[in-house]
Amino acid sequence: DTEVTQTPKHLVMGMTNKKSLKCEQHMGHRAMYWYKQKAKKPPELMFVYSYEKLSINESVPSRFSPECPNSSLLNLHLHALQPEDSALYLCASSQAEGEQFFGPGTRLTVL
Amino acid sequence: RKEVEQDPGPFNVPEGATVAFNCTYSNSASQSFFWYRQDCRKEPKLLMSVYSSGNEDGRFTAQLNRASQYISLLIRDSKLSDSATYLCVEDTGRRALTFGSGTRLQVQP
Numbered sequence: 001d002t003e004v005t006q007t008p009k010h011l012v013m014g015m016t017n018k019k020s021l022k023c024e025q026h027m028g029h030r031a032m033y034w035y036k037q038k039a040k041k042p043p044e045l046m047f048v049y050s051y052e053k054l055s056i057n058e059s060v061p062s063r064f065s066p067e068c069p070n071s072s073l074l075n076l077h078l079h080a081l082q083p084e085d086s087a088l089y090l091c092a093s094s095q096a097e098g099e100q101f102f103g104p105g106t107r108l109t110v111l
Numbered sequence: 112r113k114e115v116e117q118d119p120g121p122f123n124v125p126e127g128a129t130v131a132f133n134c135t136y137s138n139s140a141s142q143s144f145f146w147y148r149q150d151c152r153k154e155p156k157l158l159m160s161v162y163s164s165g166n167e168d169g170r171f172t173a174q175l176n177r178a179s180q181y182i183s184l185l186i187r188d189s190k191l192s193d194s195a196t197y198l199c200v201e202d203t204g205r206r207a208l209t210f211g212s213g214t215r216l217q218v219q220p
Contacts (some may be wrong), residue, residue, distance in 0.1 A: 031206055042198060042210035043155065056207055090154055099145060100208060102154040 004103035006091050012109045015081060021106045023074040023091030032074040034066060035090040043090055081110045115211035117199050123217045128189045132214045134182045134199030143202040144175055146184050148195040155198055189218045
């Protein structure tokens, strides 16, 4: 299995909702990442997990809360989001050192 | 934050043409570099890593010039399917990738 999967593909939520994005990989990669991508912009790093521990938080607001239950799974919990948080949320994984492989993303709309 | 800079394009080229993209980076400590391609409304996909000695994969050739801090991608014999946005990417060593803004390529019949 050489892919990263993400669910859901699309998500529409109100500013008072709580939702979660899920990411899974079975390549044995020990680093996993969350990126945010706005239209016509490059992906921007949000979080890095290395060996299931949070190693980088790029000053992301606390309304985004990552979780790594095990080496194959990565979640992003969302609460009290703003309309400007609407974007494509991409998960990626990599070996300890190496290229990153991206999932198809979750397209999030916050109303 | 150090940045990676690319010409946004678009580069409009006919099928069969050779096209080259350049990218400059400002962080001399950056360890690794990559080219990714991204199709509209899709995720970035790794195209190739970039090595100081230069590397080639079929119609694609990547070069890294550390002295001048630029990276290049050459595409020969362009195909319609090469139409995409090409992202220049650096890894500063924290395992955190920094993406350039991308160069859009449109190959025309």
